[in-house]
Amino acid sequence: MVLALVMIVLLALAFDYINGFHDTANAIATVVSTGVLSARKAILMAAVLNFGGALLGTQVATTIAKGIADSQFVVPAVIVAALLAAIVWNLITWWFGIPSSSSHALVGGLAGAVVAQAGLGALHTTKLKEVATFLVVSPVVGFFIAMAIIILLLWICRRVAGHRVNVAFRKLQLVSAGAMAFTHGTNDAQKAMGIIALALITYGKLEAHGAKVDVPVWVKLACATAMGLGTMSGGWKIIKTMGSKIVKLKPIHGFAAETSAAIVLFTTAHLGIPVSTTHVISGAIMGVGASMNVSAVRWGVAGNILVAWVLTIPISALLAAGFLKLVTPYF
Known part of the structure; x- marks a missing residue:
């Protein structure tokens, strides 16, 4: 039992680490592409702020631990299968430089493993519908908020000289990129916290008081550290896709995209709703591009990202169901 629990914790931290370098681009792609910071400095900033954000709140962790499925059906093999599915999908999309959602991968993996283990009745369908709705709606909201902010x-700034606008927003973009990195840590690191809390509940090492889960301090620190270290590893392929392949950005555009994404992420984290930082910032970047000129957005690249969005949940669910058969004899 102890060995199995340790393995689940290590897998969750591995997922958190991979999430760090897989989703690094979410926070820093625009600040790098506009030339405000070098990639190395931007990654260091993001790592520190991801760590800080990860320590703030546990609402999203509670949703992952209690909201997706009935914990009595979540046996250790289910958790392991869900984590393996999310990790594999994240690595595949990272290798090909496709921005995809770690949130979708984890939720899809957990749901797929639970259904394979105990059937659809084991899922909390009402909460899942709420989570699924926000996963779809959040990038659309990011799109329109970014469009409104840039307009x-x-x-x-219509009567201000272009070079003065660039100078001002190069400084302001440091603030918006920092806010984006902080809210990314707040939202994403809590998903690994939720998985570890779920494992601790399964093994009777943690009590859930009604709808609330008190995440132990060591879990918060471990997940924050894993996220920070993963962020420092970078994610160059996805940074390139996010920062320059969707639309060419100037500092004012980067500020608008990051600010709108940070607003959405902070709000959803406060409400305890796990959303995709990748989708939100991608939607914001597209919103900024569309406000300039619809043709400024490379919709072919955007289409490839959209395909990855659509495929993430079903593929993660299928992967988790397959992994469940493999790991069940050992857990």
Whole structure:
């Protein structure tokens, strides 16, 4: 039992580490592509702020631990299968430089493993529908908030010389990129916390008080550290896709995209709803591009990202169901 629990914790931290370098681009792609910071400095900033954000709140962790499925059906093999599915899908999309959602991969993996283990009745369908709705709606909200912010900023700066606008927003983008990195840590690191808390509940090492889960301090620190270290490893392929392949950005555009994404992520984290940082910032970048000129967005690249979005949950669910058969004899 102890060995199995240790393995689950290590797998969860591995997922968190991979999430760090897989989703690093979410926070820093725009600040790198606009030339405000070098990739190395941006990654260091993101690592520190991801760590700090990971220590703030446990609402998302509670949703992962208690909201997806009935914990009595979540046996250790289910948790292991879900983590393996999410890790494999993250590595595949990272290798090909495709921005995809670690949130989708984890939720899809957990749901797929639970269904394979105990059937559809083991899922909390009401909460899952809420999570699924926000996973779809959040990038759309990011799109329109970013569009509104950039239109407002361009109107405010319409009589200011272009070079002065660039200088001002190069400084402001440091703030927006920092906010994006902080909220990424708040949202994403809590998913690994939730998985570890779920494992601790399964093994009777943690009590859940009603709908609330008190995540131990050591779990928070471990997940925050794994996320920070993963972020420092970088994610160059996805940084390139996010920062320059969707649309060419200037500092004012990067500020608008990061600010809108940070607003969405902070709100959803406060509400305890796990959403995709990848999808939210991608939607925001597309919103900024579409406000300039619809043709400014490389919709072919955007289409490839959209395909990855659609495929992530079903593929992760199928992978988890397959992994469940492999690992059940050992857990």
